[in-house]
Amino acid sequence: MKIFVTGGNGYKGSVLIPKLLKEGHQVTSFDTNWFGNYLDENKSLNCIKGDIRDLNLLSLDGFDTVIHLANVANDPAVDLNPTMSWEINVLAGQRLIEKAKNSNVKQFIFASSGSVYGIKNEERVTEELSLLPISTYNKTKMVAERVFCSYEPYMKVHSIRPATVCGLSPRMRLDVAVNLLTFQALTKKEIKVLGGKQIRPNIHIDDICGVYLHLLKNVDKIDSGFYNAGFENISIYEIAQLIKSKIDCNILIEESNDPRSYRQDSTKILNTGFYPKKNVSIAIDEIIDSYKHGKLYDREQWHTVKWMKKQNIK
Numbered sequence: 001m002k003i004f005v006t007g008g009n010g011y012k013g014s015v016l017i018p019k020l021l022k023e024g025h026q027v028t029s030f031d032t033n034w035f036g037n038y039l040d041e042n043k044s045l046n047c048i049k050g051d052i053r054d055l056n057l058l059s060l061d062g063f064d065t066v067i068h069l070a071n072v073a074n075d076p077a078v079d080l081n082p083t084m085s086w087e088i089n090v091l092a093g094q095r096l097i098e099k100a101k102n103s104n105v106k107q108f109i110f111a112s113s114g115s116v117y118g119i120k121n122e123e124r125v126t127e128e129l130s131l132l133p134i135s136t137y138n139k140t141k142m143v144a145e146r147v148f149c150s151y152e153p154y155m156k157v158h159s160i161r162p163a164t165v166c167g168l169s170p171r172m173r174l175d176v177a178v179n180l181l182t183f184q185a186l187t188k189k190e191i192k193v194l195g196g197k198q199i200r201p202n203i204h205i206d207d208i209c210g211v212y213l214h215l216l217k218n219v220d221k222i223d224s225g226f227y228n229a230g231f232e233n234i235s236i237y238e239i240a241q242l243i244k245s246k247i248d249c250n251i252l253i254e255e256s257n258d259p260r261s262y263r264q265d266s267t268k269i270l271n272t273g274f275y276p277k278k279n280v281s282i283a284i285d286e287i288i289d290s291y292k293h294g295k296l297y298d299r300e301q302w303h304t305v306k307w308m309k310k311q312n313i314k
Contacts, residue, residue, distance in 0.1 A: 001216065002026045002062055004105075006052055006096065007069030012111065014038040014170040016067070016209040021045060023213065030058070031070065034313055035301045038170035052092040060103035065219070067109045067212055068093060071140075074175070076305045078137040081314055089140035094147050100155065107156040107219045109212055110148050113141045114161045114201055114230055114264050124265040127161070127226045145226065152224040158215050162208050163201030163230025163264055167283040168290055174302040178202060178280055181240055182287045185249040187298070195256030196237035201230030201264035204278035214274045222272050230264035231276045243284055 008029025118132035166178035290296035
């Protein structure tokens with residue numbers, strides 16, 4: 001298949017694209033490269049440096065699938081410039097899927113977020129529950145979902161609501177829960193937990209990439225719609241305890257002003273035949289191993305907000 005990936009050099013994209021190439025797909029990566037370029041040269045890979053807000057010269061003719069990963073990710077990054085985030089996360093996405101429609105693209109896969117549910121007390125947060133986003137980032141994802149689903153008459157549209165992603169990537173992130181706490185334990189011998197009681201769903205980066213690959217392989221079998229992708233609902237404190245069982249460190253608990261607490265039920269995607277292969281514990285082990293072998297170290301690029309501020313990205 002011929003696949004167009006936005007955000008190809010991002011945290012997920014730089015893991016996903018090598019997997020797509022390994023399976024024999026022709027891939028075009030489109031990315032601003034704000035955080036660098038981590039894709040190796042490959043005869044089946046075409047890398048375009050560009051801003052998704054400027055798609056005038058871009059053609060999607062001949063592509064089978066668009067995997068839309070590009071966005072301003074997480075609440076603090078969006079809060080740096082909410083207007084830019086609406087432009088990228090929603091308006092640019094609408095132009096992208098309109099181009100996909102005009103080029104007869106068969107499938108559009110959107111990386112949404114499980115945070116669109118807001119604060120939920122239900123034990124089973126399924127795709128049928130109401131969306132109550134509490135931040136600008138959450139709201140951009142919800143609105144983008146609604147824009148994309150209006151194109152279902154023209155192509156398959158799969159909106160995936162991932163849990164918090166964890167694990168190693170060439171474009172590493174040390175500002176997401178599991179990665180952040182594990183790196184703190186390794187480098188400071190202390191884990192700082194804000195609150196701790198909040199329940200968050202988690203997914204290994206290889207498994208979220210596996211979800212996208214699963215949708216590609218089964219485009220004719222899987223209906224358009226929204227799909228949760230989170231397989232471990234555990235508290236921040238439980239994550240810290242799991243890390244402590246692997247690394248000799250202390251746990252320091254501080255107050256948190258982040259009230260988000262929610263679970264995900266991903267039965268719907270499991271019923272399509274997908275099954276996760278990794279978990280949080282494996283992600284922690286892989287981070288520890290990479291650090292001990294000198295392959296993982298701290299870089300400013302691994303901290304989204306810090307790097308965006310330094311580069312004055314806008």
